[in-house]
Each structure stands twice: as structure tokens, then as C-alpha cells.
Amino acid sequence: MKLSDTTVRELKRHAHQLESTSTFEKFMVVFMVLFVIAGIPALYIQYVEGHIVTGMRDNVFWGVYIVNFIFYIGISYAGALISGILYLLQVEWRKPIIRIAEMITVISTILGPIYILLCMGRLDRLHHLVQYARIQSPITWDVIAITTYLIGSVIFLYLATIQDFAILRDYDGLKVGKWRKPIYKFLAVSYQDTERQRNLIHRGITIMSIIIIPLAVLVHSVLSWIFGMTLRPGWHSTIFAPYFVVAAVYSGTGVLIVAMWVYRKLYHLEDIITIKHFKYLGIILLVLGSLYGYFTFAEYLTNWYGSEKWELELIYKLFSLDEFGWMFIFAAFVGVLLPIIIIAVPAFRTINSISFASAIVVIAMWVKRYIIIIPTLETPLLPIQETRIEYIHYSMTWIEWLLTISGLAVFCLFFYLYSKFVPIIPISETSETDSKE
Amino acid sequence: MGAGAISGAGMLAACDRKDEAGSDKKVKVMTTDGKLVEISESEISEVSHVISNEEARKGDPNKEYVMVIDLAKCRNARKCVDVCQRMHNLPQEDEWIKIYYMKDSEDSAPYWFPKPCFHCNSPSCVNVCPVGATFKRLDGLVLIDNERCIGCKFCMAACPYSSRVFNWKEEGFNEESDGLHSTIETSIPQKAGTVGKCDFCPDMARMGKLPSCIDACPNGVLYYGDKKEDLVTNGVDTVRFSELIYERAGYRYMEELGTRPSVYYLPPVNRSFDPEIGFKDLPDEIRERYDVSRSKIKKETR
Numbered sequence: 001m002k003l004s005d006t007t008v009r010e011l012k013r014h015a016h017q018l019e020s021t022s023t024f025e026k027f028m029v030v031f032m033v034l035f036v037i038a039g040i041p042a043l044y045i046q047y048v049e050g051h052i053v054t055g056m057r058d059n060v061f062w063g064v065y066i067v068n069f070i071f072y073i074g075i076s077y078a079g080a081l082i083s084g085i086l087y088l089l090q091v092e093w094r095k096p097i098i099r100i101a102e103m104i105t106v107i108s109t110i111l112g113p114i115y116i117l118l119c120m121g122r123l124d125r126l127h128h129l130v131q132y133a134r135i136q137s138p139i140t141w142d143v144i145a146i147t148t149y150l151i152g153s154v155i156f157l158y159l160a161t162i163q164d165f166a167i168l169r170d171y172d173g174l175k176v177g178k179w180r181k182p183i184y185k186f187l188a189v190s191y192q193d194t195e196r197q198r199n200l201i202h203r204g205i206t207i208m209s210i211i212i213i214p215l216a217v218l219v220h221s222v223l224s225w226i227f228g229m230t231l232r233p234g235w236h237s238t239i240f241a242p243y244f245v246v247a248a249v250y251s252g253t254g255v256l257i258v259a260m261w262v263y264r265k266l267y268h269l270e271d272i273i274t275i276k277h278f279k280y281l282g283i284i285l286l287v288l289g290s291l292y293g294y295f296t297f298a299e300y301l302t303n304w305y306g307s308e309k310w311e312l313e314l315i316y317k318l319f320s321l322d323e324f325g326w327m328f329i330f331a332a333f334v335g336v337l338l339p340i341i342i343i344a345v346p347a348f349r350t351i352n353s354i355s356f357a358s359a360i361v362v363i364a365m366w367v368k369r370y371i372i373i374i375p376t377l378e379t380p381l382l383p384i385q386e387t388r389i390e391y392i393h394y395s396m397t398w399i400e401w402l403l404t405i406s407g408l409a410v411f412c413l414f415f416y417l418y419s420k421f422v423p424i425i426p427i428s429e430t431s432e433t434d435s436k437e
Numbered sequence: 438m439g440a441g442a443i444s445g446a447g448m449l450a451a452c453d454r455k456d457e458a459g460s461d462k463k464v465k466v467m468t469t470d471g472k473l474v475e476i477s478e479s480e481i482s483e484v485s486h487v488i489s490n491e492e493a494r495k496g497d498p499n500k501e502y503v504m505v506i507d508l509a510k511c512r513n514a515r516k517c518v519d520v521c522q523r524m525h526n527l528p529q530e531d532e533w534i535k536i537y538y539m540k541d542s543e544d545s546a547p548y549w550f551p552k553p554c555f556h557c558n559s560p561s562c563v564n565v566c567p568v569g570a571t572f573k574r575l576d577g578l579v580l581i582d583n584e585r586c587i588g589c590k591f592c593m594a595a596c597p598y599s600s601r602v603f604n605w606k607e608e609g610f611n612e613e614s615d616g617l618h619s620t621i622e623t624s625i626p627q628k629a630g631t632v633g634k635c636d637f638c639p640d641m642a643r644m645g646k647l648p649s650c651i652d653a654c655p656n657g658v659l660y661y662g663d664k665k666e667d668l669v670t671n672g673v674d675t676v677r678f679s680e681l682i683y684e685r686a687g688y689r690y691m692e693e694l695g696t697r698p699s700v701y702y703l704p705p706v707n708r709s710f711d712p713e714i715g716f717k718d719l720p721d722e723i724r725e726r727y728d729v730s731r732s733k734i735k736k737e738t739r
Binding site: 049050051052056057058059061062119120121122125126128129131132133134136137138139140143226227229230231232377380381382383385386387388 | 530535537538552561564565566567568569570585586587588589590591593594595597598599602603604605606607628629630631632691694722725726727729730
């Protein structure tokens with residue numbers, strides 16, 4: 001197909017990172033690769049020695065791996081809900097940020113389940129999940145839901161990228177390695193931008209964006225039920241599914257804003273990702289933050305006021321500054337009030353401050369997952385009568401730290417590498433807008 | 438010919454052959470399903486019945502195993518804990534039967550509380566298992582197939598009584614199984630990366646013996662038996678289950694959770710021992726466990 005001038009201009013302006021790599025980028029890649037490599041010995045040691053090398057023991061038998069799992073599945077909401085809903089509503093400003101959101105979804109939905117694998121005692125029996133699958137178990141629900149969600153998100157991302165693959169295939173001025181052109185050609189599936197093809201893709205994306213929304217809600221509900229279905233204090237709660245869903249979108253939006261900030265700086269996209277995007281997403285963040293704060297308040301107030309023995313024991317652990325108090329303050333107060341104040345006051349609404357608030361949200365949501373998992377497991381119904389400190393209190397071992405940091409590096413690295421292969425600003429969409437203007 | 442007869446003949450055919458010439462006299466033998474068959478004498482040899490995994494997953498439909506624990510007689514002698522560990526070849530840190538020092542509030546009476554797996558009739562652990570590695574048998578037992586367990590630990594989350602332990606490391610389980618029973622019934626050897634727990638010793642029951650903890654208890658605290666037969670025994674006395682529960686006002690722990698345990702407790706009234714005796718002669722490490730709990734009760738109620 002013949003590329004219009006606007007498309008070529010768009011490519012030059014907003015996808016120049018495909019052709020050139022700055023020294024800073026190279027430095028960052030080396031840095032991230034080092035962190036990824038650091039995780040390899042940790043992985044090896046855990047595989048050989050077993051779970052004894054982690055901080056997990058009989059009372060706190062799930063640790064930071066499951067925290068990371070919930071966290072990554074949570075941030076995957078960025079693409080699913082934000083881009084799905086914005087697409088359906090035909091919001092015009094979504095265009096430059098929609099692909100970033102979808103990339104977050106796909107990468108974190110791949111990364112999240114890896115952490116659940118680290119949590120499994122017998123990885124060599126993974127196939128049992130299919131071979132002996134029991135539909136009664138919430139884990140089976142999770143396997144089905146996450147797999148479907150991942151496939152759905154990949155299709156969604158891919159459909160929205162086909163037009164760009166075709167552009168990259170047909171743009172002869174593209175200065176990239178020779179090996180890439182056949183890949184672009186393959187991925188473009190002979191798209192020639194005919195009326196019929198355009199309609200097909202459009203219809204496909206619409207269908208996917210409708211499917212992906214309930215699917216995303218389901219995934220996080222099912223995830224919360226792993227905890228909600230047990231009889232443990234702090235977990236056995238009817239509010240858990242919607243609470244998890246809201247917390248997930250909240251953290252996903254936070255990650256999206258942070259990613260926008262990073263790419264905007266890294267690839268100089270100041271003219272296309274503007275304060276408008278930060279403000280609009282900031283307002284979405286504000287609404288979600290209020291919802292999340294409301295859920296948190298409702299949850300803890302009910303448990304505290306009811307003052308059942310175990311619930312109260314758990315809440316006192318969360319309130320006690322010697323135990324989880326600081327984490328609780330950070331996750332429930334700082335992580336909600338600070339972003340709300342920053343975004344609610346017009347004078348504070350700058351790109352940097354909104355991004356800062358989002359970073360706080362992301363960290364707070366990780367801490368929140370930590371204080372959902374660990375304190376409850378430290379509060380079983382029968383008292384822990386133990387002298388071994390590691391059986392009473394959980395603390396992360398260096399293996400778990402390394403694998404957590406390594407996972408974060410993998411996330412960033414994939415995110416970065418993808419942007420070197422595919423424009424992160426959907427060229428086909430933005431050039432459409434341009435030509436209309 | 439019925440399918441039962443075929444399997445019976447098949448079992449006989451599996452017997453070891455002996456090379457004794459000249460004895461082709463036919464004898465009549467009865468198969469396990471009650472069919473009378475004829476076979477030459479030379480082909481008969483004794484064979485022990487090997488319990489397959491399928492059989493071990495099913496259990497005996499004519500039985501319903503229960504345990505009754507007399508809290509009035511427990512003084513934390515810990516013999517049940519030791520013998521269980523020895524019998525199942527468990528490392529020191531794994532206790533399938535745990536003895537708690539219970540004191541609900543400052544003014545309530547303390548008592549010792551031995552806690553095996555409750556083998557619930559509505560077992561949360563079984564519900565959540567994604568692969569059916571833990572399952573409920575017809576005779577009421579909740580067992581674990583540690584060849585199938587994937588180590589997700591979800592059953593540990595679901596069990597409200599912390600009855601399950603995870604095998605964190607490789608060492609300590611090297612003893613081989615006896616070859617006659619499925620490892621599901623013996624729970625030996627335990628496998629690293631899987632979950633283990635009290636199994637009510639179904640392998641012992643098949644041999645007509647009591648679980649080791651019952652015999653080991655010097656104070657006759659633990660009773661074991663079959664609810665359908667309405668008999669339980671602590672190794673010395675055999676009593677009617679229903680009468681024991683009725684007379685001593687037996688109850689199940691945390692009935693409100695709806696798990697319907699198979700373990701019943703007799704309240705700690707008219708005790709044989711002062712609970713304080715339970716702290717005597719304990720190794721320091723074990724006594725300290727209870728110190729933490731005791732100081733906590735005092736602190737909370739102050």
C-alpha cells in the first residue's frame with residue numbers, strides 16, 4: 001500500500017526510536033539486563049534446594065511471590081479496562097496512549113503467572129493442573145480465566161497493531177536491521193488498507209474491547225476468591241472481589257501514567273502525549289482512588305466495629321506500628337489521600353506531580369497486597385505456638401528479593417524492547433487524526 | 438461369568454508359580470468376591486494383597502473413622518507427637534499432631550489441646566485442591582496423594598485448623614514405603630514440595646491395628662474407632678462412641694465453621710492432672726513455645 005505523507009511524518013516524529021538508540025538507552029538496557037541476570041542464580045538455588053530458601057514456612061506459606069502475582073495481574077488492568085472502555089466510548093484523546101496501556105496488559109499478564117509458578121512446590125507436576133483439573137477449585141478458575149484473558153489481550157493488542165505492521169512493512173525509508181522486514185511482513189498479514197480490511201479490523205477491535213472488559217473483571221474477581229473462599233480473618237469477605245477489581249484498575253492506571261511519563265521523556269513525545277492526557281487519566285485515577293479508599297474504609301470499619309476475635313487480632317496487627325502499621329498507613333492513607341490531593345487541586349496538576357502521585361499509587365498498591373497476604377497468614381485461628389522466628393513472622397530472603405527485582409527488570413526490559421520493535425504511538429491512528437485536522 | 442469372577446481368577450493367576458513336579462491335584466479355593474474356583478495345588482502360594490492407589494482413594498464404605506480426645510486426661514506428655522514422627526519418618530519440625538496450650542481468656546481455665554487432622558466431613562481443603570491430590574474417602578478419611586500434589590498450598594490456606602504442613606526441604610523422608618500399601622495410606626515417604634498431614638493411619642487399620650498415637654498415649658487420652666460400629670478404644674478401654682459423647686458432653690472444635698470434623702473432644706472437667714504439670718520435664722525449646730502464648734494471653738486481657 002502507498003503511505004501518505006502524514007503517515008511518514010508521523011513515523012519520523014513519533015517512532016524514531018525504531019531507528020536509533022541513544023547512549024542512555026543502551027546504558028539502561030545493560031543495567032536492566034544485569035538485574036535480570038542477577039535473578040538467575042536465585043532461580044537456580046530455589047529450584048535445586050526447594051522452598052526452604054524462601055521466607056515461607058508453615059504459617060506464612062505464601063509470601064512475596066503471590067504478592068507480586070496479584071500486583072502484576074492488577075496492573076494488567078491498564079490495557080484491559082482503560083483502553084477497552086476508552087475505545088468503546090470513542091474517546092479521541094485515547095489514541096496516543098492506547099498502545100502503551102495494552103502493552104502493560106500483555107507483559108504483566110505473562111509475568112504475573114510466573115510468580116505463581118515460583119510459589120508452587122512441584123513445578124515438575126505443572127501438567128497435573130490440566131490432567132487432573134477439578135473445576136471446584138478456585139485455582140482452576142484462575143488458570144482458565146488468566147489464560148483466556150492473556151489470549152484475549154494478545155489478540156486485542158495484535159489487532160490494534162496490524163495497521164502499523166503494514167506501515168512498517170511498506171515504508172522503504174525505515175533504517176532498521178534487514179531481519180525485521182520479513183517479520184513485519186508476516187505480522188501485517190497482507191494488510192493493504194482496503195475498505196473491507198479496515199472495517200474488519202475495526203469490527204475485530206470493537207468486539208475484543210467488549211469481551212476484554214468483563215473478562216478483566218472476572219480475572220481479578222477469581223483471583224480474590226483464592227483468598228475470599230478460605231475461612232481466614234481478613235480474607236473471608238464478600239467485598240473482596242469488587243475490592244480487588246477496584247484496587248487493580250487503580251494500580252493499572254497508576255502504572256499507565258508512569259509509563260507515559262517515562263516514554264514521553266525517553267522518546268521526546270512531548271507534542272503528542274500532553275498535559276491533557278495526564279489530567280484526564282489523573283481524574284480517572286482520582287475517581288478510582290476515592291472508590292478504593294471507600295472500600296478500604298468500609299472493609300476495616302465493619303471488621304473493627306464487629307470486633308470478632310480474629311478479625312480484631314488482625315486489625316490490631318495492621319494498626320500496630322511495631323508490626324504492619326507503617327505499611328498500613330502508607331497503603332491506606334498516603335496511597336489514597338496524596339494522589340487525591342495532588343489531582344484535586346488544579347494548581348498541583350502538572351505532568352510531573354501527577355506522575356509522582358501515580359508512582360506513589362503503584363508502590364502503595366504493592367504494599368497493600370503485601371498487607372493483605374502476610375498479616376492474615378500470621379493470624380491463624382489456632383494460636384501459633386512456636387519458637388522459631390521464621391515460622392512466626394515472614395520476612396523476605398535475598399532469593400525472594402532478587403527474584404522480585406529481577407521480575408521488575410524483566411517487565412521494564414520487555415516493555416522497552418517492544419517499543420523498539422513497534423511504535424508505541426499507534427501511527428495509523430494518529431495519522432488518521434492528523435489528516436482529518 | 439461375572440466380571441468379579443474374572444478379576445478373582447486374574448488374582449490367582451498372579452500368584453507365584455512353584456516348580457514342584459507331580460502335584461497337579463486340584464483344590465477348591467474361594468476368590469475375594471466369593472466365587473468358588475478350582476486350581477492345581479502346585480500353583481498356590483501365599484500372596485499379600487497390595488493396596489493400589491485406586492483402592493486407597495476409595496476406602497471402606499462400611500466404616501466411618503472417628504477420634505475422641507479426652508481433654509480431662511491430657512497432660513502434654515507428647516508421646517503421640519513423638520511416635521507419629523517416628524512412624525511417619527518425619528523431621529523434627531513437622532508435627533502432624535500438635536499439642537496446644539489453650540487458655541481462651543485470663544479468667545478461663547487452661548487446658549492441653551492435642552490436635553490431629555480433623556478429617557472433616559465438609560473439608561475445605563478438599564474443595565479447593567485443583568488436582569484432586571487431597572480427597573475424601575468413603576470411610577471419612579481425608580488423605581493426600583503426594584505423587585499428585587503440585588505444592589500450591591491452597592489446602593493449607595483453606596484449612597482453618599492449621600493441620601497441614603509443607604515439606605520445605607528434601608531431607609528427612611528417605612524411608613521407602615512397605616511395598617504393600619499405596620503411599621497414600623502410609624504417607625511414607627513424604628515428598629519435598631508437597632503437603633503432608635495426619636492421615637488417621639489407614640494402613641494400620643487394614644492390619645487391624647490402632648494408629649500409633651492411640652497406643653503411645655500413657656494417659657488414654659485418644660480414642661479411635663468406627664462410628665458405624667459405634668465403638669471407640671484408647672487401647673485399654675473400648676466404649677460405645679455415642680454413650681461416651683453423650684455422658685461426657687463431647688463436642689467438635691469450632692463447630693461454627695461448618696466443616697463438620699470427625700474428631701470429637703471431651704471437655705476438660707474433673708481432670709486427672711493439673712495443667713501446670715504439662716510444663717514439667719519439657720525440653721526448653723518446647724516450653725518456650727507455650728511461654729509466648731501464655732504471656733500474650735496475660736497482655737491482651739490486662
